[in-house]
Amino acid sequence: MHHVSQSGKRVAVVLAPNFEDIEATDPISALNDAGAETTIIGMKKGEIAGKKGAVLTATETFDSADPADYDLLLIPGGGSPENLRIDDKAVAFTKTFTESGKPVAAICHGAQLLISAEVVSGRTLTAVDKIRDDIKNAGGNYVDEALVVDGNFITSRVPGDLPVFNESIVKAISNR
Template sequence: MSQVLAIMTNDVEDIEYTSPAEALEAAGHHVTLVEDEANKTLTGKHGTTFTTEKGIDDISVADYDALLIPGGFSPDQLRADDRYVALVKDFFLADKPVFSICHGPQLFIQTGLVKGRTLTAYTTVRPDLYYAGGIVKDEPVVIDRHLITSRTPDDLPQFNAAITKELA
């Protein structure tokens, strides 16, 4: 069983968290939801509420096997906080699996580690990734070593299959 860390805040695209989390848990993995503090209630763009399990200051990359970053307006808020940027950077540098969909890859830009990586994201995020040095594709799922990215909720079946396969 792998330990998957999910980072998000309010205005996340609800299904971009619930669908991958359900797929991962159905495959026997544990998903830990993290934001600024434990036991905090977050509200998605479509009204779903989520309760965080831990706070960002209470976790260590060493304790987790993979990172999940759902989209919506959440990643743009998280990338303004150096703690989340550092966390994403640490996952990349440790070469651990990172799963991100839609606007999630916005967080990668702040890490300075996009250059040379092949990835995708929501249509408006793709130019930003390109200008940050990424090799950007317009495909449902793009896999670059342990980095798995996807474009929109329509791609969730392929994304979920890819992330569960990565941890199998």
């Protein structure tokens, strides 16, 4: 059973072990404060540990989650995206969601999941500097800016970019 948020907006947060704590907790707080309902989707249900000790709980899995049920996809960074990118169902969920045209927000290493979903070709985005070559090799246009919005893509680089990233995702979901 899902409770409906005040705004009726639902956000899918895709998460795996070793996520960058603040890149998950900070945007989730901002979205919840804006009245959205956030659902953590994992490879299995239950607790997921971040790099620095945060623990978040996945209440849905990629087996059961339907991209059509959500208004925005949030992909936190850290070690989470490299765990998700080797999960076929996580990749399929991301690809289907992205192709729907609804907003997709990725920070730091989050773009790794977009690369594996084969959706970055011809798109302009940013990410942590270490994966800039991966973006270019996948046909994407990497730019080193705090916030890049290209169509339905909202991307940022590092935790220091969270204020503008959070503001942008709250705005994106408010406009839907």
